[in-house]
Amino acid sequence: MLKIKDLVVSYGGVHPVLHKINIDVPKGKIVALLGANGAGKSTTLKAISGLVKPDFGTIELEGKPLNGLTPEKIMKLGVSHVPEGREVFPGLTVEENLKIGAYVNFKKDVVKRNIEQIYTLFPRLAERRNQMAGTMSGGEQQMLVIGRGLMSNPKILMLDEPSLGLAPIIVDGIFDKIEEINKNGTTILLIEQNANIALSVCHYAYVLCVGDIVLSGPSEEITKDKNLMNSYLGGAKGVC
Amino acid sequence: MSLGTFVQLIIQGINMGLIYALAALAVSLIWNASGLFNFSQGDLLTLGGYFMLTFTVVALKLPYWVGFALAIVVMGTMGFFLSRSYFYPMINQKLNPQLILIGTVALSVVIRNAILNIWGPSAQRFDNPFGSKPILIGDAIIMPYQIVNIVIVIILVVLLQLFLRKTVMGIAMRAVAQKPVVSSLMGIKVEQLVSYTFLLSTCLASIAGVLTGPILPLIPEMGSLLSIKAFAAVLIGGLGSFSGALVGGLIVGISEVLFSTFITSTYKDVFIFLMMMIILQIRPGGIFRIEISEKV
Numbered sequence: 067m068l069k070i071k072d073l074v075v076s077y078g079g080v081h082p083v084l085h086k087i088n089i090d091v092p093k094g095k096i097v098a099l100l101g102a103n104g105a106g107k108s109t110t111l112k113a114i115s116g117l118v119k120p121d122f123g124t125i126e127l128e129g130k131p132l133n134g135l136t137p138e139k140i141m142k143l144g145v146s147h148v149p150e151g152r153e154v155f156p157g158l159t160v161e162e163n164l165k166i167g168a169y170v171n172f173k174k175d176v177v178k179r180n181i182e183q184i185y186t187l188f189p190r191l192a193e194r195r196n197q198m199a200g201t202m203s204g205g206e207q208q209m210l211v212i213g214r215g216l217m218s219n220p221k222i223l224m225l226d227e228p229s230l231g232l233a234p235i236i237v238d239g240i241f242d243k244i245e246e247i248n249k250n251g252t253t254i255l256l257i258e259q260n261a262n263i264a265l266s267v268c269h270y271a272y273v274l275c276v277g278d279i280v281l282s283g284p285s286e287e288i289t290k291d292k293n294l295m296n297s298y299l300g301g302a303k304g305v306c
Numbered sequence: 307m308s309l310g311t312f313v314q315l316i317i318q319g320i321n322m323g324l325i326y327a328l329a330a331l332a333v334s335l336i337w338n339a340s341g342l343f344n345f346s347q348g349d350l351l352t353l354g355g356y357f358m359l360t361f362t363v364v365a366l367k368l369p370y371w372v373g374f375a376l377a378i379v380v381m382g383t384m385g386f387f388l389s390r391s392y393f394y395p396m397i398n399q400k401l402n403p404q405l406i407l408i409g410t411v412a413l414s415v416v417i418r419n420a421i422l423n424i425w426g427p428s429a430q431r432f433d434n435p436f437g438s439k440p441i442l443i444g445d446a447i448i449m450p451y452q453i454v455n456i457v458i459v460i461i462l463v464v465l466l467q468l469f470l471r472k473t474v475m476g477i478a479m480r481a482v483a484q485k486p487v488v489s490s491l492m493g494i495k496v497e498q499l500v501s502y503t504f505l506l507s508t509c510l511a512s513i514a515g516v517l518t519g520p521i522l523p524l525i526p527e528m529g530s531l532l533s534i535k536a537f538a539a540v541l542i543g544g545l546g547s548f549s550g551a552l553v554g555g556l557i558v559g560i561s562e563v564l565f566s567t568f569i570t571s572t573y574k575d576v577f578i579f580l581m582m583m584i585i586l587q588i589r590p591g592g593i594f595r596i597e598i599s600e601k602v
Contacts, residue, residue, distance in 0.1 A: 115491060141493035153488040155481045162477050170493035172474050218493070 067093040067253055068114070068145075068222055073123035075106075075113050083109045085277045086123065091222065096244070096254040098264040098285070101274035107257045108150060110274070111224050114255075115147035116140045127221065142170045144221030148214070150230060150257075152207040156200025160191055163199050163210055167217030177217070184213040187243060205236035212243065222253045229260045241267050265289050310445030315563050321452050321521060323559020324459045325351075328514035329536035330543065330551035331466075332507035338483035338546045339503035340397060342406055346414035348533025350508055353417055354381050354515025355524050356425050363432045370435045377512045385508025388413075389501045397500075414529065421526040429523035451520040462513065463552065470548075479503055483546075535562075535575075538582045544592025553593060557581075 185192035258264035273281035361373035436450035543554025
């Protein structure tokens with residue numbers, strides 16, 4: 067569904083952050099992109115959603131190139147990017163945050179139906195529908211940004227570090243929901259530093275190491291591979 | 307002093323205060339959307355008044371309401387193109403905000419001198435259709451336009467609130483004000499929304515300009531007089547706050563009238579700015595300081 071080929075991204079055209087990486091996200095699957103801090107994971111997502119311009123390479127969604135399009139157009143084509151750090155709109159209510167998620171294609175009845183679906187998925191959000199998003203706990207904000215990302219009925223949902231800074235028990239809950247969203251038919255590209263939890267839900271995984279894909283394959287294989295620990299933890303053995 | 311006279315003074319203060327409040331509201335809207343403090347807001351207000359003068363007195367001789375509507379449309383369109391052609395290029399180049407600030411001061415000077423050249427330096431006025439027959443409530447003498455102005459502003463504030471809370475466009479405007487980059491991930495065209503905010507603020511300026519008509523005669527430098535009071539209102543109420551702009555405007559308007567009546571009109575401006583300084587000392591964010599706890 068989403069094909070990334072030979073992607074090179076550099077900031078300021080000088081220092082490449084990604085060196086010709088290839089990623090393939092099949093329809094209906096969860097694909098995890100793992101890696102340490104600074105590996106280039108978020109940059110990959112930003113390149114897909116149009117926030118940074120690639121220097122080289124192609125990004126295709128169902129055969130249609132996304133390179134050079136504005137974030138709005140890419141969103142309209144069905145790519146939903148949930149940025150890291152639980153970027154809720156703090157001064158909007160939960161429900162207003164959800165509504166904004168459907169901005170590109172705002173049809174009242176569809177929006178109403180989607181909001182109800184998201185409330186079924188995350189009952190906690192239903193309880194807080196009129197509360198300002200900025201006053202909620204971290205876990206609730208994470209639920210909200212995932213819900214907001216689903217409001218546009220995306221073909222692919224990209225989640226950037228949904229576990230970041232959350233208590234383990236809350237992380238487990240969030241990842242259960244991510245699996246549920248995927249079972250309902252949404253393709254997911256997941257970025258994580260927490261490899262264990264990501265591998266427990268994903269079908270395929272890619273390991274990114276300072277701008278290069280060093281490992282890729284079905285999640286069971288990656289789980290077994292000992293090299294993962296070396297490369298992933300930032301190179302105690304000098305893999306990275 | 308009788309109660310009636312006091313009521314009359316309060317109504318007078320509210321009327322002046324609402325003008326400041328509208329200008330303050332426009333300043334806050336733009337501040338929220340683009341982080342820009344618009345020093346030309348007072349002159350845009352004056353320009354709105356002069357458009358009204360042209361449409362109803364000097365040239366077209368249109369009826370009051372038609373002229374009013376036309377002034378709003380013309381000023382709104384101007385605000386939209388001004389943001390596109392003047393402000394947005396500066397914001398886009400990530401120019402230092404202080405420089406853009408000077409840009410708004412420059413715009414203020416340009417507008418003021420354009421008015422001076424086109425309409426001349428002498429004071430002018432346009433009539434309002436509400437009559438000059440005072441309404442007596444007890445022994446309070448109230449002019450019809452005072453009631454009309456208050457009603458117009460109340461309707462306007464309610465409509466504005468409904469727009470900002472209930473429509474997608476309004477919610478998107480607030481979203482852009484809070485987090486522009488995340489907004490663009492939601493598919494919002496940030497540039498376009500900022501332009502609409504400018505449009506809204508120049509519409510507010512024109513409405514304030516027309517409502518000022520019966521209160522103050524039109525002179526080209528009226529803007530500087532009104533805008534410093536409006537800025538005081540913004541800071542007293544809380545920069546970026548909707549309720550703050552309203553309350554700040556009313557506080558400035560009413561206390562100005564009461565101070566000049568009971569103490570001295572010579573130092574009324576001194577009093578306003580003294581009040582502003584004290585509030586900034588005690589509560590630097592203004593009365594309605596925007597408090598949104600953001601989880602890290």
